[in-house]
Amino acid sequence: MAMAELIRRFGPGLGGVILILVALWIVGMVLAPNLMMLNFSLKPNLFPSEIGGPKDQYTLLNYTALFSDPVHRAIFLKTVWGSALVTAITLAVTYPLAFWMAKVASVRGARAMLIALIIPFWINEVLRTLAWYILLAFNGPLNIFLQTLGIIDQPVRWFGDTGVLAGMVYAYILFMLFPIYNSISTLETAQIDAARDLGASTLRIHRRIVIPHAKAGIATGCVFTFMLAAGSYVAPALLGSPGSRWFTEIIYNWFFEGGNWNRGAAYALILLVLCMAVVLAALRLFRVNLADVAK
Amino acid sequence: MSHSVDLIDVEMVFGTVHAVRKLSAHIEAGEFFSILGPSGCGKTTLLRLIAGFNEPTSGKVLIGGKDMAGIPADRRPTAMIFQSLALFPLMPVWENIAFGLEARGVPKAGRRKKAEELLDLIALPGYGNRMVHELSGGQRQRVAIARALAVEPQVLLLDEPLSALDLKLRQHMRAELRALQKRTGVTFVYITHDQSEALAMSDRVAVMEAGVLQQIATPQELYANPATPFVARFIGETNEIAGKVTGVENGLASIDTAQGSFTARAGAGVTAGAAATLFVRPETMSCSRIAMPNSLPAKAVSLEYEGALAMLRAETDQGQVLLATLPNRQLADAPQPGERIWLSFAADEALVMGAGDGHG
Ligand SMILES: Nc1ncnc2c1ncn2[C@@H]1O[C@H](COP(=O)(O)OP(=O)(O)OP(=O)(O)O)[C@@H](O)[C@H]1O
Ligand SMILES: [Mg+2]
Numbered sequence: 001m002a003m004a005e006l007i008r009r010f011g012p013g014l015g016g017v018i019l020i021l022v023a024l025w026i027v028g029m030v031l032a033p034n035l036m037m038l039n040f041s042l043k044p045n046l047f048p049s050e051i052g053g054p055k056d057q058y059t060l061l062n063y064t065a066l067f068s069d070p071v072h073r074a075i076f077l078k079t080v081w082g083s084a085l086v087t088a089i090t091l092a093v094t095y096p097l098a099f100w101m102a103k104v105a106s107v108r109g110a111r112a113m114l115i116a117l118i119i120p121f122w123i124n125e126v127l128r129t130l131a132w133y134i135l136l137a138f139n140g141p142l143n144i145f146l147q148t149l150g151i152i153d154q155p156v157r158w159f160g161d162t163g164v165l166a167g168m169v170y171a172y173i174l175f176m177l178f179p180i181y182n183s184i185s186t187l188e189t190a191q192i193d194a195a196r197d198l199g200a201s202t203l204r205i206h207r208r209i210v211i212p213h214a215k216a217g218i219a220t221g222c223v224f225t226f227m228l229a230a231g232s233y234v235a236p237a238l239l240g241s242p243g244s245r246w247f248t249e250i251i252y253n254w255f256f257e258g259g260n261w262n263r264g265a266a267y268a269l270i271l272l273v274l275c276m277a278v279v280l281a282a283l284r285l286f287r288v289n290l291a292d293v294a295k
Numbered sequence: 296m297s298h299s300v301d302l303i304d305v306e307m308v309f310g311t312v313h314a315v316r317k318l319s320a321h322i323e324a325g326e327f328f329s330i331l332g333p334s335g336c337g338k339t340t341l342l343r344l345i346a347g348f349n350e351p352t353s354g355k356v357l358i359g360g361k362d363m364a365g366i367p368a369d370r371r372p373t374a375m376i377f378q379s380l381a382l383f384p385l386m387p388v389w390e391n392i393a394f395g396l397e398a399r400g401v402p403k404a405g406r407r408k409k410a411e412e413l414l415d416l417i418a419l420p421g422y423g424n425r426m427v428h429e430l431s432g433g434q435r436q437r438v439a440i441a442r443a444l445a446v447e448p449q450v451l452l453l454d455e456p457l458s459a460l461d462l463k464l465r466q467h468m469r470a471e472l473r474a475l476q477k478r479t480g481v482t483f484v485y486i487t488h489d490q491s492e493a494l495a496m497s498d499r500v501a502v503m504e505a506g507v508l509q510q511i512a513t514p515q516e517l518y519a520n521p522a523t524p525f526v527a528r529f530i531g532e533t534n535e536i537a538g539k540v541t542g543v544e545n546g547l548a549s550i551d552t553a554q555g556s557f558t559a560r561a562g563a564g565v566t567a568g569a570a571a572t573l574f575v576r577p578e579t580m581s582c583s584r585i586a587m588p589n590s591l592p593a594k595a596v597s598l599e600y601e602g603a604l605a606m607l608r609a610e611t612d613q614g615q616v617l618l619a620t621l622p623n624r625q626l627a628d629a630p631q632p633g634e635r636i637w638l639s640f641a642a643d644e645a646l647v648m649g650a651g652d653g654h655g
Contacts, residue, residue, distance in 0.1 A: 188379060188381060190377045190378075190379050190381035191381045191382075191383060193348055193368070193375075193377070193381065194375070194377060194381040194382075194383075194442075195383075195394065195398075196348075196367075196368050196369050197346060197347075197348075197368045197369065197373075197374060197375050198369075198374065198394050198395035198398055198442070198443075198446055199369045199370075199395055199398040199399055199446060200369065200394070200395075200397075200398040201369075201398070204397075204398055208383075208386075208394075208397075209383060212385045213385065
């Protein structure tokens, strides 16, 4: 139908050209690289002279390697768990904020908060994360501040799990905030008043009225945040420590340092499959369909 | 039993907007009490003060004689029906109705049972498992009422609940609401900007304008004895003739106007020598071809049939348009457009009120 509409609008000539360009884009930029990745991932890592030789056979070794190597497996599981934690913390921080902005604050207050949150995002992700890098440094302002207050007497090593978590929560907060804020905004305020009037506690109002109404927004925010966190490179690279390596760093290493594209491709595809599984699980869990999320 | 509501010098200010001004009223327990006024006059604000969504800037709200200061909406013995109904679209009808019981910790079986009872009461048995969007406007209306009644409120607050319905259904629901109020004995505080609704249903009506209470009276009293020019204009149709009072005697005022001199009942605070306005209802005007006491000359302009009645439009020599309703039986002899006639009225059916605010 969309295709017929396109041809009616631009005529068969121009319409055909547009269609061919779109097809080329999908094949050239989406399909082909992914198929090549798939192909790579199913081949062993060989010297150039061996390619095409008897050792050049399809194999699942690159995939099974992840689960047989205890270090990589641990990092993979930690990335999954860490991303889930980032998602949960971001949700916990964002939901009250989104509710406040949508239903409690004056129009002016909500707008001021929105601007305060958006402005830092005009700076790119690397620089924003560098700001955290400076803030959390061993001799940095946070430690000095906490020491002067007497809360700690030794500087704390923030880099590592804490640093990565903080950096990611901050980096992805808007991706969680916007969908939730949007969906709560569409809730009729009188419904909250009515629930309150009928004697419902604040907790019950959220559990029975606000959250069910906002669940598509919440699912969208969680999916975004999880995928961004799982695929994050900057925050773990800058704010992490050797003990807090992220799965993306392993992939990077296979491609650019280990020189094993095949293994890298397999790991990257596993991450992709994981993210898709999370999306589907989240949709199931929240009982929303893809069309609601796309809205 | 139900509770009375007292408003004592209640004021509500939002920033620069003075939504309710020094308003005092007593609403009897078990009464059907309406608050009537044009859009934006502060009706919803007043209702929300009673419900406990807002605290008054000054003054007191008493329910059942108890001061409600500091008691939030969820702990007042009131239930509100919102202008938009505010039903919960993601819950089936029975959970909507039982929501207040759920909040009170009633177990599921008890909630379901109470919901079924209320569904019977509102004549929607078997509708419990429907979703709200599967109901018609009138059915939603009734579910909203059942949801409010489920918590057994002492006072039911209704914010223009019928405004979204079409005329036929509105008239039907009026009668139903009135019957429900009689049956349950709950105090109803009913907001509307539709005067016929207020007059048809209420024991007493409070008329508000721009945050100021104008009058509290029974519907009959409100119509026959409006306390202020605003009430006279707002309730029903009225003719107005401006003039100056020449004397007040035995409750009757004489007034000099550009159309002649007339005698009519004196409203409160009318004194000789003051500017005043004469108010005459169209149905108290009669039309004749000869001069009578209390009559003024005019020229018939048009006659509109409205079924049982006809509305005669006439113009005085000064160019003022006056209305008179003629009963059907007089229509055979009705004046033709352009014909010169006299319009007259009985002194005790017309009212002279001060031209100012009319308070006093
Ligand atoms: N939360 C608020 N903040 C500021 N002004 C308000 C607020 N609520 C009401 N007002 C103002 O108070 C006045 C009275 O409003 P209210 O809603 O009580 O009118 P109403 O009589 O219910 O009108 P309608 O018949 O249109 O519903 C209006 O001028 C309105 O703009
Ligand atoms: Mg209102």
